[in-house]
Amino acid sequence: MVKNSNQMMSARISSFLKDLLGDSSGIMAALGFVILIIFILMAIFAPLIAPYSPVQPSGNPLTAPNWHHLMGTDNMGYDVFSRFIFGSRMALIIAFIATLIAAGVGIPLGLIVGYFGGPLDRIITMIMDSVYTFPGLILAIAIAAVLGPGIINISLSIAVVYIPTYYRVIRSQVASAKNELYVESAYSIGAKTSTIIFKYILPNVLPSIIVVLSMNIADAIMTEAGLSFLGLGITPPTPDWGYDLANGQQFLISNDWWMAFFPGVAIILIVLGFSMFAEGLNEYFNPNIGEKR
C-alpha cells in the first residue's frame, strides 16, 4: 500500500516535470527553480561555503576581486563574497516569515469573511482595500519606522503590505465556492459549518494561492532589500544585500564597483528566480493562460 502510493507520488512528480518542461515557459520555470535551489542551498550551508566570516575584516579594505577574495573586500575589509553568501539567509528568512504571516492572517480572514459575508464583509474589505491603496514600500517604511529594526519587526511590516492580496483572492473565491452544490449537499448530510469551511471550501480555493505565494516571496525580498537599503532593516554588521548595496553605492564614484555590484546581482537573481518559478506554476495550474498564447 505504502509502496504503491510512493510510486504514484513519483509518477505524479515525473508527469509534473514533464508538463513543466513541455514548452519554453516550462524551461523558464525550471530555470527559476534551479536558481531558487541554489540560493536556498547557499543559505542553508552558508558557513561551509563562505571562505571568511562575514562580520569580521579578512583583508585590506577595498581590495578588487582576486583569488583570495572572489568578490573583493569592502571599505571595512569584510569579504564581499562571504557577505553575498550569508546575505541570502537574511533575505530568505525575512521573505518566508513575512509571507507566512501575510498568508496566515490573510487566508483565514478571507475564508471567514467570504463565508459569512454581511456587514463583517463590508467592514473588513474596506480596511483591506485602504491598506491595499498604499504603495507597498511606502507602507512598509512607515510601519518599519514605528516598529524599529529586527527580523520579526521587518517581517511584520512587510507582511502587513501583503495581507490584503491573500484576503482578496481567498474572499472572492470562497464567496463563489460557498454556493456550489457540493457545499449544500454537505449540509444535507449534517456536516458542521467548520467542517464545511475547512474540508470542502478551503481545499477548493487553495490552488489559486500557490501562485500568489511564490510571487509574494519575490516581492517580499525586494521590499526587505529596499528597507535595508534605506537603513530601516537589519542592523549592521549582519550581512544583508540591501544594506551592502546602499553601502557600496557610495564607492561607485571611486570605481570600486564590486561592493555594490554583487549584492545587486544577488537581489536581481533571487527575485528573477521566484518570478520565473511563479510564472511557470501559474501556467501549470491555470491552463487557460497557456491556451491564449
Place this chain on the structure above:
Amino acid sequence: MAVLSIKNLFIEYQIKSGAVKAVEDVSFDVEENESLGIVGESGCGKSTLGTAILRLLPQNAKITGEILLNGVNLLELDNESMRKIRGKDIAMIFQDPMTSLNPIMRVRDHFFELFKVHNPDIKKNEMIKIASEALESVGVDPKRLNNYPFEFSGGMRQRVMIALAIALKPKVLIADEPTTALDVVVQEQIMQVLKNLMKTKNMSIVLITHDMGIVAEMAERVAVMYAGNLVELGAIHKLYNKPMHPYTRMLLESIPNIKLDDMDLKFIPGSPPDLKNPPRGCKYYPRCPFTKDICKKNDPKTKKVDSRIVKCWIYGE
C-alpha cells in the same frame, strides 16, 4: 401514522423590495413507505418546500407552520439537533449530480464524512462496510469508493449521491429533480434504483419534479403546486385520469402525445404570477379558462372532494 407531516406551511423570502411568498399554506402528509410526487412549473415553490424540510433555506427565508417528522416539529429544533437529523433521518438528493460532490474528495471520504457526523467513534472498516453496501444497493461497484468524482459519469454520480443519501437508512428521502440533468435512459435507471430502495429499505420518498412522466412512473400520490399553493393532491391514477383543478388539467394536456395526429403543442398561456405581488383571489385566475367573478375576489379554500384535496372555486364554497 404519517412519517412526515407538513401543516400550514408558509415560507417568505425577505428581499429589499418586499417579501416573496414562495410557499403559502401548504399541508400534506407522507405515509410510511410511500412516494409522493410534487409537480409544478419552475418557480412555484417546489424546491423551496423540499429544502425547507431540511431547514437548508437561506437566512432571509421566514418559515412558519409545522414540519413534523415522526411527531417532532423540525422547526422548533435547535440547529445542533437539526444538523444531526440531516442525513440520518431525512436525506436529500439534488438536481445536478455533476456538481454535488466535492471535486477534491474521494467518494470514500464523502461517506466517511457522513458517518463521522452521526457517529464520531465509528471504526474505519465498519464505515467501508456500510459505504460498500450502500453503493451496491444503487448498482455501483464498491471498489470505486477510492475514485474521485471526476472519474464518474453523470448517472454514476447521481447513484453515488443516492447511495450517500440512503447509507444511514433515512426514513424520508427528498429527491429534488434527481433526473433533470440526466438523459432519458439514465433517468429510467435512476428511477429503478429509487423504486428498489423504497421496497428494500422501507423508506418514503418525496419526489420533486416538473416531469409528469417521472411522477406517473414513480409516485403513488401527487401534489400539484402553483405559485406557492398546493392546488390539488390525490392518488396518481385518479388525478391523471380525472384532474379536478383547471391547472392540473392544463398541465396534463400540455404533455405531448405521440399517438394523436394533433401536431400543435398545447401549453398554458401566460406565466406564473410575480410572487412579490400575487393577484388577489385565486393565484391562477389570470390564466384560467373557467374564471368566475369570485375567483378574482377571494382565494379559494382548500377542500376535500372524493378523498382528494383541491383548491378551486369550481367545487363550491
